[in-house]
Amino acid sequence: MTDYEVIVIGCGPAGMMACGELARRGIKVLGIDKKPRLDVNIRTASGYCFLDQPFNGEWIRRTPKDDKTVLEYTDTGFTVVYNGTMEGIHHSHMFSDTGKHWQASTRKKPFYHIFNPHQCHKDRFEWAQKMGASFMPGTVFMNVTQSESRVEVKVRQNGKDRYLTCKKLIAADGLVSKVAKVTGANKARTNFGMKGPTIEYELSGVECPYDRGDMFFFGSGNFGGRAGGIIMVPSCHGEGVYRMETMSVLPASTATDLIEFFTKKSPFAHWFKHAEIIEVSGVVIEFLSPMIVPYLGNILFAGDSAAFGECLYQCAVMCGYKAAECVQKELEGKKGYDEYTQWWGDHFEWVRNPKRMADYTKRVLFPRFFTVKELDFLFDLSEKNPIVVDEADASPYDFTKMVMEQFMAMPEVPEELKQRMQFIIDADMAQVAQVVGKVQKA
Ligand SMILES: Cc1cc2nc3c(=O)[nH]c(=O)nc-3n(C[C@H](O)[C@H](O)[C@H](O)COP(=O)(O)OP(=O)(O)OC[C@H]3O[C@@H](n4cnc5c(N)ncnc54)[C@H](O)[C@@H]3O)c2cc1C
CATH class of the missing domain: 3.30.9.10 (D-Amino Acid Oxidase, subunit A, domain 2)
Structure with missing residues (x-):
């Protein structure tokens, strides 16, 4: 006998979705989180999401309904309701060291939509409670041990240690996952030292x-x-x-x-x-390479705990849903964790293709690929040739490629810069570091 069938460590977007979905399937589940309140978002999140377009192997269909928005995950196969409206954003800007300005705009399809992360947390928490999930807020995960058929979790609550048991554990404790740390699940991952x-x-x-x-x-x-x-x-x-x-x-x-x-x-x-x-x-x-096999014995790692950088809110939710589905299969004696592993690799591009890790970082590294003078030159050019398109791929994977290609199409851009841009588009993590190092020395 165990206290719960499933314990979920971390009730962010991934963990909360897993708790609600497990409870909906009639499974006795406990969600543990160090936060004292589970209906608020304290983790930094700007609130943008990529809808009605392919992203991470999923296509989320957005249907506004009065003051609510229905979000249908058409590939993974579930629907959530967000109790708010979502605004489409059509403009993107960059400002250089000297205040020069770059802008791209879309006429028809927004680059992305914005949502309220607090509202999402509240919606999911209320739903999970309604489904019958139990929660222990204000409780810190400390350690875990496991045998073939059970998991024992050590937590600390109000300064006191407690031990809880379950058959399966979902680690959804985010980017700097303590569950991954104490179990050694990070051993095979590369730490890029970008903390x-x-x-x-x-x-x-x-x-x-x-x-x-x-x-x-x-x-x-x-x-x-x-x-x-x-x-x-x-x-x-x-x-x-x-x-x-x-x-x-x-x-x-x-x-x-x-x-x-x-x-x-x-x-x-x-x-x-x-x-x-x-x-x-x-x-x-902290940036670690993703887990290729996101489970260890009875423990499944869902959401950012297994990711390169971030799953983003929308995809952490889908990890939570899929984790619940696959944990249920494991409880029924089926190979649910292998199914999750396959799904994880099929959906998150950086799992099987290391170059996509580099692509994901290129947007925030953009200014470091050019000297201040080069940036000012490029931004001046874009003021003369405004970038206005019907729609564009603004996802973190391909935004930089889109911007570079716009510049490469401008005849005034010298060949050397065009070649560097092509190199950056094609670059993996090591090559990205090489360009950044060279530009900084220039
Ligand atoms: C600066 C920034 C901006 C971002 N902007 C966006 C954005 O605009 N849009 C978007 O979609 N995504 C954004 N993200 C990413 C997004 O926030 C994450 O991908 C998402 O929150 C991951 O969900 P998760 O459930 O896997 O992990 P988390 O949201 O990190 O949740 C982990 C949970 O585990 C709990 N926990 C951790 N350790 C313990 C412990 N030892 N004991 C108990 N509980 C524990 C935490 O309290 C937390 O509730 C942003 C991230 C950052 C850093």
Whole structure:
């Protein structure tokens, strides 16, 4: 006998979906999370999602229904209801060290939609409770041991250790997964050494003179000589409200310095003269190569705990659903974990194709592929040749390729730059590092 059939460590998008879906299937499940409240999102997330287009082997069909949105995962085969509307974003901007501006816009299909991560958490939590899942908030996972037929989990609650048992465990404890650490499941993964903090401010009253869209700011000139960058994404809370996240280096205090300098002293500070902080959140990001086989004995790793970088909210949810389906099969004596492994590799492109890890990082590394002078030259050119298309692939995998190809089509761009852009499009992780190193020395 075990206390539960399944225990889920971590009730973020992946874990919460798994809890609700397991309970819906009549399985006795417990969700454990260190957060005291499970209906709120404290992890930094800008709130963009890629719908009505192929992304990570899935096609999520969006159907607005009054003040709700129905999201149908047409490949994995389930539907969730989001209790809110989603806004399509048609503009994307970049600003160089010297304040030069680049913009791309779509006429018909938005680059992506924005949603409210708090609302998603609340929706999923209420649904999972309704389905009969049990939860232990404010409880920290400490350790795990397993035999062939059972798993024992050590947790800490109110300063006291507790031991709980189950037949199957889902580790959905996110990017820096402790379950993966203590079980040795990360041993085969490559650590790319790209660890850094990010702080996110949600600000209202931002007086931004550009079309509503995401904005990438980079260059030490905008940050008082500090290394890093800022991504500003329109918030679901409406006009003049933006979520701003830093791309920063350790120690974590540098992230706060970066955003404080940018909003108070940078050339863009006047946009924030009347701005108010609505919310602050943060997270430390670490890049490991993905797990190729995301299970170990009775433990299945779902969502970011097994991922390269991030699954994104929408795909963490689908991991949670699939994890529940496959754990049920395991409980019935079938090869559910092998099915999950196949699905994981079929859906997340970086599992089987290491180059897609590199592609995923190219958007945030974009400014580091060029010198300040080269960027200013390119951005000036794009002001003369505005990039306006009906639709474009703005997913993290292919956004940089799309931008590079737009530049490569401009006759004024010298051959050497075109060749570098083609090299960057084709580059794997090692080659990306090589280009960044060369440009920095230039
Ligand atoms: C700066 C930034 C911006 C982002 N923006 C977006 C965006 O705009 N759109 C998007 O879709 N995605 C975005 N993401 C990615 C997205 O947030 C993640 O991919 C998603 O949250 C992963 O879900 P998950 O359930 O796998 O893990 P998580 O969301 O990380 O959830 C893990 C859960 O486990 C709990 N936990 C961790 N350790 C323990 C422990 N020891 N004991 C108990 N509980 C524990 C945590 O409290 C948490 O609730 C962003 C990420 C970052 C870093």
